Amino acid sequence: MADTKVPATGPKQKLPAIPDIESPLPNEKVWEYRRRVLQAQINKGSRYPPFSIEPMPWERQRINSPMSEEDRFLRKQWLRDQNLSPNEPRNVPEAKPMFRARRLIRIPWDMAEVVMAKVIGQNAAGVIRLITPKILFAYVLGVAGFYHIYYNPRSWESHHGFFLFGSRRSRFPGADHSAFPPDVETFNLQGFDYRKSHLNARTSAQGQ
Incomplete structure (x- = not known):
């Protein structure tokens, strides 16, 4: 008969702390540092990555060999655990600051x-x-x-706000000019043609 007694173990040794990912380690290459950061993000601060506890998750595992009563019980219990209780999901305001x-x-x-x-x-x-x-x-x-x-649109006197204007119609040689509006040349004047002052102002070129 096999001995079922578990041998006594010595004092537990403290595992080393997880290396900080804020900065690379000495003599650590760039690709090694990136891989370590990615693994730390996957582990979510733990020493080991998350794993599934679902018993026999693949269908081929369940039909490849006959399932024992323990396997069926574990599978049935796991499927029942997926059903939410009446008070789930719970709203925890502290989790959403x-x-x-x-x-x-x-x-x-x-x-x-x-x-x-x-x-x-x-x-x-x-x-x-x-x-x-x-x-x-x-x-x-x-x-x-x-x-x-x-x-409150943008005008030629101010630099705030927005001014909406459309594109001018294309004019080609030989086109009928009567089909174009008379103010076809007033493109994006931002209200300059409706000014109340400087109506008779002349430029320096016109004054010569």
Whole structure:
């Protein structure tokens, strides 16, 4: 009969600390340092990479050889563990930190979600809570942009804002000039032709 006693082990030796990835090690090549950083990102701060605990994940493993009762039990238990409990997924606010301004902006929307959840249900209230602020923000941003472009455009006297203009129509030799607007040469004047002053100003070339 085999001896089932486990021999006593000595004091546990402390493993060396994981090397810092902020800077390369002495005499470490560039490609070695990049590989070490990539491995550290995969390990997520652990000494070993993550691994799957699913028993017999591949179908060929389950049909290649007859599964024992223990294998069937482990497989069945693992499949049952994939079902979420009624209180999952859990919302942990501490896992999603936000700065103070964003927390203050969310207060009225969170209160409205609580009120709507009592009337139309939690799922519908959550969808409305998620979509409504984004639509309202996009509407306000669009209205502000339209007002800034339409009522506060860039002119020849200022350098702020936007000025919208289109491309001039192509004119080729022999084309009928009557088909072109009379102000075809006023391209991107930024309102200079509607000025109220300097109407009779002459350039230095015209004054000679």
